[in-house]
Amino acid sequence: MSRTASPYQPPVGRAPLHAVQVLGGASSAFGGAPSAVTAAHVRSLAEGLVARGVRVTVCAAQESGLDQEFTGIGARFAATRGHTEPEAVASLRAVCADADLVHAHGLRAGLAAALALGRLRREVPLVVTWHTLPLPGTGEPGRAHGARGLVTRLLKRRVARAATVVLGVTADLVDAARDCGARDARLAPVALPGPRRTAPAASAPAHPGRPPHPDQLPDPEQLPNRDQPSNPDRPPHAQASHGRDGDPGAGGEGRARTRGPAAPGVPGPSGPSSAGGAGVTDATGVTGSTDARGSTDGTGAAHGHADAGRAEALRHKIRADLGAVGRPLLVAVGRLDRRHGYDTVLTASRAWRGLEPPPLLVIAGEGPERAALQARIEAEALPVRLLGRREDALRLLAGADLAVVSASWEGRSLLAQEALRAGVPLVATEVGGIPELVGEAAVLIPYGDPDSLASAVLALLADPVRRDAFADAGRTRAETWPTEDDTVAQVLSVYDELTRPAPG
Numbered sequence: 001m002s003r004t005a006s007p008y009q010p011p012v013g014r015a016p017l018h019a020v021q022v023l024g025g026a027s028s029a030f031g032g033a034p035s036a037v038t039a040a041h042v043r044s045l046a047e048g049l050v051a052r053g054v055r056v057t058v059c060a061a062q063e064s065g066l067d068q069e070f071t072g073i074g075a076r077f078a079a080t081r082g083h084t085e086p087e088a089v090a091s092l093r094a095v096c097a098d099a100d101l102v103h104a105h106g107l108r109a110g111l112a113a114a115l116a117l118g119r120l121r122r123e124v125p126l127v128v129t130w131h132t133l134p135l136p137g138t139g140e141p142g143r144a145h146g147a148r149g150l151v152t153r154l155l156k157r158r159v160a161r162a163a164t165v166v167l168g169v170t171a172d173l174v175d176a177a178r179d180c181g182a183r184d185a186r187l188a189p190v191a192l193p194g195p196r197r198t199a200p201a202a203s204a205p206a207h208p209g210r211p212p213h214p215d216q217l218p219d220p221e222q223l224p225n226r227d228q229p230s231n232p233d234r235p236p237h238a239q240a241s242h243g244r245d246g247d248p249g250a251g252g253e254g255r256a257r258t259r260g261p262a263a264p265g266v267p268g269p270s271g272p273s274s275a276g277g278a279g280v281t282d283a284t285g286v287t288g289s290t291d292a293r294g295s296t297d298g299t300g301a302a303h304g305h306a307d308a309g310r311a312e313a314l315r316h317k318i319r320a321d322l323g324a325v326g327r328p329l330l331v332a333v334g335r336l337d338r339r340h341g342y343d344t345v346l347t348a349s350r351a352w353r354g355l356e357p358p359p360l361l362v363i364a365g366e367g368p369e370r371a372a373l374q375a376r377i378e379a380e381a382l383p384v385r386l387l388g389r390r391e392d393a394l395r396l397l398a399g400a401d402l403a404v405v406s407a408s409w410e411g412r413s414l415l416a417q418e419a420l421r422a423g424v425p426l427v428a429t430e431v432g433g434i435p436e437l438v439g440e441a442a443v444l445i446p447y448g449d450p451d452s453l454a455s456a457v458l459a460l461l462a463d464p465v466r467r468d469a470f471a472d473a474g475r476t477r478a479e480t481w482p483t484e485d486d487t488v489a490q491v492l493s494v495y496d497e498l499t500r501p502a503p504g
Helices: 036-051 067-071 085-098 107-122 142-162 171-179 301-322 342-352 370-380 393-399 414-422 434-438 450-461 464-478 484-499
Strands: 018-023 055-061 076-080 101-105 126-130 165-168 185-187 329-333 360-364 384-388 402-405 426-429 443-445
Touching: 018 036, 018 085, 018 107, 036 055, 036 067, 036 101, 036 484, 055 085, 067 076, 076 085, 085 107, 101 107, 101 484, 107 126, 107 142, 126 142, 126 171, 126 484, 142 171, 165 171, 165 484, 171 185, 301 393, 329 393, 329 414, 342 360, 342 370, 342 384, 342 450, 360 393, 370 384, 393 414, 402 414, 402 450, 414 426, 414 434, 414 464, 426 434, 426 450, 434 443, 443 450, 450 464
Parallel strands: 018 055, 018 101, 055 076, 101 126, 126 165, 165 185, 329 360, 329 402, 360 384, 402 426, 426 443
Antiparallel strands: none
16 A cells, blocks of 8 residues: 555544444344455555544454454454344444444445444444445346345345445446435445555565565466365455457357457467466455566566566466466356356357367356356366366466456456456456446457357457457556555545534
C-alpha cells in the first residue's frame, strides 16, 4: 500500500473516526465467512484507512480465521458470535456501539449490520458495498428457483433501503441498488492488491502480502510442484480458487464481439510472446501478478533480459506440471457450478480437440458440478483437465496462452483483472461488469454460446500477432484501473461526508 496520500485529519476537538467494517454475514447465522476476493479488498481498505489515522474494527464470523490478517495491519478484529440471528445481531450491535460509521461488504453483511444498528441508523451512517449479487441457481426446479429469486429480491430491497449510501463496484450494481430503492447509490470500483504502478527499488524489501517486483520473481527450480490439492487445513478465505457479429476465425461462424486491435498473423499455437506474469498469493489468499516481460525501471537491458529469462523458465515449469509442453494452454478459474458456464466451455472444446497438438484447457476450482463435468470430459475425450482447488490458481496465468471467463454474471472478475495485468489475451462473456472492466482489451462473447467461444479461441490461437496486440492492450487497460490509494481515498471521502457535523 502506498503511503503517498495525506493522512486523515479529524477536525480539532474530535477523536479519530471509528469505522466498523462488517464482512461476510458477520456470523454463521448470516452466511459465515466472506469470499477471498471480498476479504482481500477489505484488508487493503482497512490498511489504507489505518495509515490515514482512522480507527478500524473489522467484524467477521469467528470461524472465518481472519483475525491475524487484520490485527497485523493495525486494525482491531472482533469475532462476532451466535448460531441464531438474534444472537449474531446482539454480538454485532455490541461491537458497533461506539462506531462513527459502519461499512458492510455484501448483501448478507448489509442485512446483519442494518439489524444490529436498528434505530441507531439515524445517527450512525451505514455504507454497504455491493461486490456481487446472489443469483438464483440455474437448473433448479421451478418452485425452488422462484422461491430463491423472491428471497434475493427481498434481501436486495431491504439492504438498499436501509443503507445511507450504497457503493456498487460496477455500473449495473449501482442501477440495481437504485431500482431497489436506495436513497444514494454511487459507483465505486475497487482495486485488489496487485502490482504498484511505480515499482520499488530492487533492494527494497517486499511488503508483506504484496506481489513482488520482477526482481523478486521466484527461481522456478525452487518452486514446488503446484499440481497438488491445496492444504485442507487452511481456512476457506485463503483458497484462491474459490467469481455479435465480428471475427469468424477458424472452426466455425463467430459471433464474438472483438475488442482491441486486430492484426493478420501467421498461425502458431503458442509462443513466448504471450507469456503472462508470475502471480503470488498474498496473505489473504488472493493472487496478484507481475509483468512477465521484464522490468522497465531503467536499470538496463541486462536487467530486463534476466527478468524475461526467469519468467520464461517459470512459464515452462508451469506448462510442464500441467502437461501442456508443446501445446497451447487455456486457463479458467472459478467454482464448478452452473453459473460459471463450464458446460458451454466443454462444448466449445470439441472444436479444437482434433487439432494437432490439441490445446489444453485447465479449470481450477471445486464445486457441485465436478462429477458431471468430469464424466463429460471422459465420455467425449475432451482436451480439458479439472485441477480442483488450487492455492496458486491465478499463478497459472504465467504459463497461459489464453484466459477464459464463461460466467453468466461477473462484477470485477478477478481472473479478468489478473489476465490483463499479466498480458494474457482474454476471452470473456459480455455480462455484468466485464465490458466496463476490460474496455477494448478482450474478446467478448455472448453467455452460453459455445460456437462464439470456440471461434474466439481458435481465431486467437491462429494469430500470434493479434495475441500480442491484446496482451499490450490488456496491460494498458490495467493501468487505467483505480489503485488501492484511489479506492481508499474515495471511500474516505464518503466517510467524511457522512460524518461531518451539520453546520451551526
